[in-house]
Amino acid sequence: MAGRNVLVGGGTGFIGKRLGELLRKSNYNVLNVSRMPNVTSISWTSLEQSGLPRGSVAVVNLAGQQTMDFTKSWTPGFKQNVINSRVFTTKALATAIQKANDKPKVFVVITGVGAYEPSETNRYDESSPTTGKDFFSRLLIDWENAARVDPPVRLVIIRSGVVLGREGGMIKNMIVPFFFGLGGPLGSGQQYLPWIHVEDLTSLILFAIENENVKGVLNGVAPQVITNADFTKSFARAMSRPAFIPVPEFALNYLLHEERAMLMTKGQHVTPTRVLEYGFKYKYDNIDAACKECAHLL
Numbered sequence: 001m002a003g004r005n006v007l008v009g010g011g012t013g014f015i016g017k018r019l020g021e022l023l024r025k026s027n028y029n030v031l032n033v034s035r036m037p038n039v040t041s042i043s044w045t046s047l048e049q050s051g052l053p054r055g056s057v058a059v060v061n062l063a064g065q066q067t068m069d070f071t072k073s074w075t076p077g078f079k080q081n082v083i084n085s086r087v088f089t090t091k092a093l094a095t096a097i098q099k100a101n102d103k104p105k106v107f108v109v110i111t112g113v114g115a116y117e118p119s120e121t122n123r124y125d126e127s128s129p130t131t132g133k134d135f136f137s138r139l140l141i142d143w144e145n146a147a148r149v150d151p152p153v154r155l156v157i158i159r160s161g162v163v164l165g166r167e168g169g170m171i172k173n174m175i176v177p178f179f180f181g182l183g184g185p186l187g188s189g190q191q192y193l194p195w196i197h198v199e200d201l202t203s204l205i206l207f208a209i210e211n212e213n214v215k216g217v218l219n220g221v222a223p224q225v226i227t228n229a230d231f232t233k234s235f236a237r238a239m240s241r242p243a244f245i246p247v248p249e250f251a252l253n254y255l256l257h258e259e260r261a262m263l264m265t266k267g268q269h270v271t272p273t274r275v276l277e278y279g280f281k282y283k284y285d286n287i288d289a290a291c292k293e294c295a296h297l298l
């Protein structure tokens with residue numbers, strides 16, 4: 001279908017698969033950029049050498065080495081991989097867009113709420129500054145800078161909260177312990193947990209592709225602000241299991257490294273002011289409904 005092609009970096013992952021399904025349902029052709037090219041994916045080298053495939057109306061980047069891969073120690077080499085897999089892939093797509101004669105209308109990059117300094121008192125929306133004080137907010141600055149493209153291509157940066165869905169991310173990591181009644185709040189449980197259901201995040205990406213007035217930074221979070229303890233209660237209720245066993249902060253710091261563990265032990269109060277101003281409608285705007293949808297073992 002001419003003029004309905006979307007190129008997705010990292011489209012083979014948890015969010016990417018769901019986005020691909022939604023795009024195809026909405027009559028787009030989807031081509032991924034992957035480290036393992038096949039009939040539905042081109043390689044990063046091919047993107048660099050041959051440029052943007054013709055007829056791409058939108059480009060999305062979802063590529064990134066999983067930070068919470070518990071089989072990998074938090075070594076300088078792994079940290080570099082976490083950075084490069086986001087910054088270099090975003091830069092490669094931005095460069096291909098800049099060089100293309102036949103330009104896409106929009107470049108959507110999914111980053112994270114790590115842009116905002118963790119705090120129990122600060123309140124953040126899209127107008128809040130990024131501080132670059134810790135590893136993740138420094139990464140976010142480099143990642144988002146790598147995305148720069150010139151108008152008329154619209155740049156949309158979606159700073160996503162924790163993405164809730166059965167097939168990946170946090171829920172996939174915690175569903176088995178919760179099933180056996182071994183779940184509980186992480187650290188104090190009082191840290192904020194910015195979240196979004198995967199169906200809403202993929203709908204927001206489609207909304208950004210299709211609405212020509214959408215541009216700039218959007219906070220990809222649900223409007224309901226919750227803490228880690230609220231999430232734990234809601235998920236345990238949805239699983240019909242108790243969740244009384246807290247995981248102490250020192251244990252997470254010891255097992256995962258303090259710098260990485262802060263993704264779980266610290267949080268930010270983030271609201272999606274611009275997303276709501278654009279009139280985006282959430283399907284899952286409260287955590288109980290989102291947990292109910294994800295809380296099944298198979």
Ligand SMILES: NC(=O)c1ccc[n+]([C@@H]2O[C@H](COP(=O)([O-])OP(=O)(O)OC[C@H]3O[C@@H](n4cnc5c(N)ncnc54)[C@H](OP(=O)(O)O)[C@@H]3O)[C@@H](O)[C@H]2O)c1
Nearest residue numbers: 010012013014015034035062063064065085160162163169
């Ligand atoms: N899941 C969340 O809760 C969440 C929250 C906020 C932000 N995000 C961001 O959203 C993006 C997608 O998340 P996801 O949960 O869908 O991740 P995912 O399931 O791990 O998928 C990411 C994709 O990135 C590619 N990738 C992995 N390591 C790479 C590397 N070293 N170099 C280049 N590409 C690599 C892989 O594609 P190939 O194997 O095909 O190359 C993989 O399928 C990530 O950038 C993540 O930081 C996710």
